[in-house]
Amino acid sequence: MYEKIKELIEAHPTVIIHRHVRPDPDALGSQLGLKKILEDAYPEKKILAVGEEDPYFHFLGSMDTVKEEDYRGAVVIVNDTANQERVDGDKYESGSALIKIDHHPVVDEYGDIQWVESDASSTSEMIYVLVREIKEWSFSKEAARLLYAGIIGDTGRFLFPSTTERTFEAASELIKYDFDRPHLYDSLYKTSLRLARLKGYILQHITVSEEGHAVIPLPKDVLKKFGIDPLETSQLVGVPGDIEGILSWVFFVEEDKEIRVRFRSKGPVINKLAEKYSGGGHAMAAGARAADWKETEMIEKELQTLCKEYTKQKLESSSSY
Known part of the structure; x- marks a missing residue:
């Protein structure tokens, strides 16, 4: 698999x-870690990263401006994306070849090469393994930081x-x-005062059912009150995880045209439920979409x-024991 990926990359400019x-x-x-690795290994090639910019993650790097003609004769790699519906960018199938690298359970089978390890901790860990196995490739300080x-x-x-064990091996290498690890941690886990106040609101209003499920609705008026963009709420999804008695929980975040659904669990498998509502993910962490608040009631009942x-x-x- 590693050699096939390397050969396909080397065959395209x-x-x-x-x-x-x-x-x-x-x-x-x-x-961005793979981009840096390939830039170092093949300085003669054009290596581009595609996707919408997220200001919160600017400390990790920025995206490139990619033109339609760039896809002609290109090999396209899609990282960390189980289903095609969630690929950021609609031209990923426009290249000469397509590689899928992912650690989610398989939802869509796509690509000329599909390297999927659902037991890997992350796609970044898989990229570490890829570089470890391809002797001609190496890490730079920046690539190591990103992975x-x-x-x-x-x-x-x-x-x-x-x-x-492999995760710790990758981290140790x-x-x-x-x-600068302290700076990286600070950048990843910093919390604005606005988010801290929303966290307080969540903890004050959360309820836990006898079955162990919890629901956190965040309608537009609440987000507006705290000055929070819907994207920022992803930083608070883990908040209920330490509360005694909660087995699984769901955030309903109201956006302009739909309600974003974020599941987390400490036992019940929730990715199949997410798939029923235009989503997917891992057994204990998944996301989906609801058309309206009525549909969120259906999701809540199924989670319960x-x-x-x-x-x-x-x-x-x-x-039985």
Whole structure:
């Protein structure tokens, strides 16, 4: 697989790297980290990164201006994106070849080469492995910084169950490149006063059902009151995770044309539920979309049922011993 990816990249003069919409540190870290690695390995090639800019993540890097003609004769790589609907940029299929590199459970099978490892902690970890296996490629300090950012972002600073021995191996190798880790942590986890106040609002208004599910609705008027852009709410999705009694929770964030749905879980598998509502993701972290508040009520009921069934299965399993 590694050699096939290398051969396809070497066969094309231009490499264009996409990732998913509404990027997180792993999407950007794997995208921009791979870009830097390929720029160092192939200075004669044009290496481009595509996607909407997110001001919050400017410290990781910026996107390139890509023209339609750039896709002619190019190999396109899509990182960290399980389904085509979530690819940021509509021209990713316009190149001569397409490579998918992802760590989510398979939703869409697309690309001439599909490298998917659903047990990897992050796509950034996969890029680390790719470079480790291709001896002609190497890390720079900047590439190491970007991949490390992606790994700590998708592992919750190594707290999530997806963290493995290989994850720690990757991290231990990447920090040898002497980038400014304290600054990186500060940039990734800084919280504005506006967000801190919204966090207080969430904690004051959250309710937990007997089944262990929690719902956090954030309508436009609440976001306006605290001066929060809907995109910024992604920084608070983990807040309910430390509350006793919560098995799974969902944020409903009202945007202009739809309601963004963000699931998290400490047991019940929620990515299949997300797929029912134009979304997807991991077993314990997923996203979806709802057309209106009525549809969010349906989602809430299904999440409640998932938690109830999960608790029932746990009880039956423990009683069998």
